[in-house]
Amino acid sequence: VTHTKVQDNNVMRTPDEQMALEEMSCTLIRDLNEYGVCVLDSFVGEERGLKVLEEVKCMYKAGLFRDGQLVSTTKSKLDHKHIRSDKIMWVDGKEQGLYNIKYLMNQVDAVITLANRMRNNGKLGQYNIRERTKAMVAVYEGKGSHYVKHVDNPNKDGRCITCIYYLNVNWNVQESGGLLRIFPDGWVDRIADIEPIFDRITFFWSDRRNPHEVQPAHRTRYAITLWYFDAHEREAAVRKYKKDCENLLKAA
Ligand SMILES: O=C(O)CCC(=O)Nc1cc2ccccc2cn1
Ligand SMILES: [Mn+2]
Secondary structure (H helix, E strand, C coil): CCCEEEECCCCCCCHHHHHHHHEEEHHHHHHHHHHHHEECCCCCCCCCCCHHHHHHHHHHHHHCEEEEEEEEEECCCCCCEECCCCCEEECCCCCCCHHHHHHHHHHHHHHHHHHHHHHHHHHCCCCCCEEEECCEEEEEEEEEEEEEEEEEEECCEEEEEEEEECCCCCHHHHEEEEEEEEEECCCCCCEEECEEEEEEEEECCCCCCCCCCCCCCCCCCCCCEEEEHHHHHHHHHHHHHHHHHHHHHHCC
């Protein structure tokens, strides 16, 4: 999988826009170091957010999404009554017509790049971020589909920050569910319930510190996820992967 270099693609910005980015990266560092989770609202603004949503809906209607994870409805595998929960599509942002998704990805990269620079006084969890995955666009069809409790990076594959951007206009959790529930470890009986509302972005450490689940959604639920890599952990993971392959080949 080719990863994307994280850099500030020096999109023309007004001083106010630059200041807003700097404020967001300070909040990101403070909240990640304090809670391991950070939630920012009105990330790209209503007008731009609606254009991103239109691009996602357009791709979805074009049938470009693939089935995501399989969820077995009951504990026993016998009945094989699985429900597909989310449908996903990977986007690198260079695709034709996905200009607003590309803009969103640039904005997230800019916030992470600024926070990464400020980390020098050991702020961004001692990570050094140079790469990220492509954007994983996910659509939960509202038939009670959900995502079981899991850790994104349980075994040091290099991913250090999970970033999820939500596109759900007028979302009401009481009616539609779809809550992201994070169980931050190290906190006694503390949970973070995050409503997947329009133009909200959530960042959290990808490792075992943040098991999380998506509760059943009863309305179509859109989200775009990016995972950022720590350079050192990623290099170690690739070296280990190569070593494991060599050993497998020798054993064969
Ligand atoms: O939509 C949300 O609020 C979060 C959903 C979520 O956790 N998605 C997700 C999706 C994944 C897809 C492939 C591999 C690992 C994955 C881990 N997490
Ligand atoms: Mn996850």
